[in-house]
Amino acid sequence: MSWTGRGGNERRGYHHGNLREALIEAALALIAELGPSGFTVAEAARRAGVSPAAPYRHFRDAEALLAEIALRGFERFTASLAQAWNGGKPDPLGAFENVGRAYLAFARDEPAFYAAMFETRIAFDSYPPLQAAADQAFAILRDAAERLVATLPTGKRPPALMIALHVWALAHGVAALFGRGDAGRKLPMSPEELLEAGILLYLQSLGLAGGARKEN
Amino acid sequence: MSWTGRGGNERRGYHHGNLREALIEAALALIAELGPSGFTVAEAARRAGVSPAAPYRHFRDAEALLAEIALRGFERFTASLAQAWNGGKPDPLGAFENVGRAYLAFARDEPAFYAAMFETRIAFDSYPPLQAAADQAFAILRDAAERLVATLPTGKRPPALMIALHVWALAHGVAALFGRGDAGRKLPMSPEELLEAGILLYLQSLGLAGGARKEN
DNA sequence: TGTACATCAGTGAACGCGCGTTCACTGATGTAC
DNA sequence: TGTACATCAGTGAACGCGCGTTCACTGATGTAC
Numbered sequence: 001m002s003w004t005g006r007g008g009n010e011r012r013g014y015h016h017g018n019l020r021e022a023l024i025e026a027a028l029a030l031i032a033e034l035g036p037s038g039f040t041v042a043e044a045a046r047r048a049g050v051s052p053a054a055p056y057r058h059f060r061d062a063e064a065l066l067a068e069i070a071l072r073g074f075e076r077f078t079a080s081l082a083q084a085w086n087g088g089k090p091d092p093l094g095a096f097e098n099v100g101r102a103y104l105a106f107a108r109d110e111p112a113f114y115a116a117m118f119e120t121r122i123a124f125d126s127y128p129p130l131q132a133a134a135d136q137a138f139a140i141l142r143d144a145a146e147r148l149v150a151t152l153p154t155g156k157r158p159p160a161l162m163i164a165l166h167v168w169a170l171a172h173g174v175a176a177l178f179g180r181g182d183a184g185r186k187l188p189m190s191p192e193e194l195l196e197a198g199i200l201l202y203l204q205s206l207g208l209a210g211g212a213r214k215e216n
Numbered sequence: 217m218s219w220t221g222r223g224g225n226e227r228r229g230y231h232h233g234n235l236r237e238a239l240i241e242a243a244l245a246l247i248a249e250l251g252p253s254g255f256t257v258a259e260a261a262r263r264a265g266v267s268p269a270a271p272y273r274h275f276r277d278a279e280a281l282l283a284e285i286a287l288r289g290f291e292r293f294t295a296s297l298a299q300a301w302n303g304g305k306p307d308p309l310g311a312f313e314n315v316g317r318a319y320l321a322f323a324r325d326e327p328a329f330y331a332a333m334f335e336t337r338i339a340f341d342s343y344p345p346l347q348a349a350a351d352q353a354f355a356i357l358r359d360a361a362e363r364l365v366a367t368l369p370t371g372k373r374p375p376a377l378m379i380a381l382h383v384w385a386l387a388h389g390v391a392a393l394f395g396r397g398d399a400g401r402k403l404p405m406s407p408e409e410l411l412e413a414g415i416l417l418y419l420q421s422l423g424l425a426g427g428a429r430k431e432n
Numbered sequence: 433t434g435t436a437c438a439t440c441a442g443t444g445a446a447c448g449c450g451c452g453t454t455c456a457c458t459g460a461t462g463t464a465c
Numbered sequence: 466t467g468t469a470c471a472t473c474a475g476t477g478a479a480c481g482c483g484c485g486t487t488c489a490c491t492g493a494t495g496t497a498c
Contacts, residue, residue, distance in 0.1 A: 016474075016475070019474075019475080035337050037253040040450080040451065040452085041451080041452065041453085042450070042451060042452075043450090043451095050474095050475070050476090051475065051476050051477065052451090052452085052453085052477090053453080053454080053455090053475075053476070053477075053478095054474075054475050054476080056452090056453070056454085057473080057474055057475070058474090061452075061453080062451095062452070062453095118392075119335070121251050159404075161404055162404070162405070162410070162413065165394075165403070165410055166386070166410070166413075166414040166417070168389070168393065169386055169389030169390045169393055169394070169410070169411075169414070170382070170385055170386045170389055170414075171389070172388075172389040172392060172393055173384070173385030173386055173387070173388040173389030173390075173392070174385045174389075176334075176388060176389070176392060177384065177385055177388055178381075178385070187381070188375075188377055188378070189378070194378070194381055194382070194385070195385075197378065197382075198382040198385070198386075198418070201382070201418055201421045201422065202414070202417055202418050202421065203421075204421035205417045205418065205419075205420035205421035206417065232441075232442070235441075235442080256483080256484065256485085257484080257485065257486085258483070258484060258485075259483090259484095266441095266442070266443090267442065267443050267444065268444090268484090268485085268486085269442075269443070269444075269445095269486080269487080269488090270441075270442050270443080272485090272486070272487085273440080273441055273442070274441090277485075277486080278484095278485070278486095434498100435497100435498090436496100436497090436498090437495105437496085437497085437498105438494105438495085438496080438497095439493105439494085439495080439496095440492105440493095440494090440495105441491105441492095441493085441494095442490105442491090442492090442493100443489105443490075443491075443492100444488100444489105444490090444491105445487105445488090445489100445490105446486105446487085446488085447485105447486085447487080447488100448484105448485100448486100449483105449484085449485090450482105450483100450484090451481105451482085451483090451484095452480105452481100452482090453479105453480085453481100454478105454479085454480080455477100455478090455479085455480100456476105456477105456478100457475105457476075457477090457478105458474105458475090458476075458477105459473105459474095459475090459476100460472105460473095460474085460475100461471105461472085461473090461474095462470105462471085462472080462473105463469100463470085463471080463472095464468100464469090464470085464471095465467100465468090465469090465470100
């Protein structure tokens with residue numbers, strides 16, 4: 001630790017130090033505990049140990065704070081998926097499955113981010129960087145699908161975009177319906193296993209995974 | 217029309233007539249316009265032309281009203297899916313696809329019901345009839361999957377429950393991500409086409425649909 | 433058919449609450465000299 | 466190194482608002498006789 005009062009971005013400085021970060025963390029905790037509608041500026045300020053007016057030095061309004069969280073969520077999400085994909089190594093199919101697992105892992109491990117990203121009615125149009133960040137996350141999936149499709153001979157290649165959309169929808173569906181231990185829904189297998197099996201079966205019919213088809 | 221003041225459940229009688237129904241309709245409109253969090257008892261009462269205290273003659277509290285809406289939603293949902301399945305006629309595969317289409321149609325045509333059913337944090341445990349109604353809806357899908365699987369020779373039958381879960385997740389994912397004309401997401405095909413293609417491809421790999429596999 | 437009574441759906445006023453946001457302020461920090 | 470000044474993060478009080486819910490009530494309806 002080399003900071004003695006300046007430099008670094010740890011808590012310190014001014015009155016609070018890192019209020020912006022503290023507010024984001026407080027908001028994330030609120031969303032995780034109470035759902036997206038449980039977040040309020042006032043309560044986030046309270047948890048950050050600050051007056052209710054303070055947040056407005058850092059965010060235009062409540063929605064702006066939420067949008068910032070969603071933005072960061074998409075950035076982390078993109079990073080997770082990209083890391084899982086790992087350039088398609090060791091092989092495209094295995095890497096693709098890793099992306100699916102990473103999708104679910106993110107939804108489970110970062111439910112607050114995930115909720116801010118997908119269960120919020122933020123007008124993406126009003127926050128262009130947010131739309132861009134969401135597009136980037138999807139691009140990982142699309143690129144992976146393209147690489148996967150490229151392993152097939154020309155002429156036998158299904159549309160990669162469609163594959164990406166199907167996998168995204170399946171992953172989101174599994175995450176939304178069974179992702180958390182909602183107890184309401186009893187499953188014969190874990191969400192991860194369910195998604196993995198679904199993706200594999202789906203890819204099989206495209207000739208992109210082995211499985212039951214022993215011919216060829 | 218044979219009612220002249222008694223019998224029947226049309227608007228009439230007492231002060232309002234059918235306040236309970238009017239409140240439910242007002243709440244549905246609110247949810248459709250503003251999302252689940254946009255619903256308030258006070259505003260629903262206002263729209264029904266009634267004092268803010270009146271709803272409490274019919275519902276214990278705000279959540280009870282929401283739960284009633286979710287309950288009715290699941291009942292309609294079950295009816296829609298059952299009708300689409302139509303006992304598996306004319307053939308199980310075609311009927312199964314119809315169920316998928318009916319799923320999306322419900323999400324699109326009844327967004328308020330759908331939101332109350334799936335985008336709300338109602339504690340299902342607190343409303344046993346609600347849990348039962350949701351189970352019934354899923355049962356349609358599971359039964360259909362069982363019938364579909366039964367067309368395969370014994371020993372080659374994949375688990376029907378898994379199929380039902382996969383299709384449910386895919387349908388929910390498509391509905392949640394692309395269901396409304398959210399404009400935010402541009403698709404190369406309609407949600408219906410996307411879901412249908414996804415289900416067909418998925419079933420193909422299980423030997424439950426023809427498609428690209430010309431062998432056999 | 434008429435009357436007295438019980439029921440109970442809807443009233444309207446009120447409560448306490450927490451929220452989002454604003455405003456003039458104050459005081460700690462950074463910086464120019 | 467010291468001082469004056471500018472900056473601006475956070476204060477605290479206040480606003481207007483709409484909400485959920487309660488309460489004693491009132492008045493239309495249904496019913497027993």
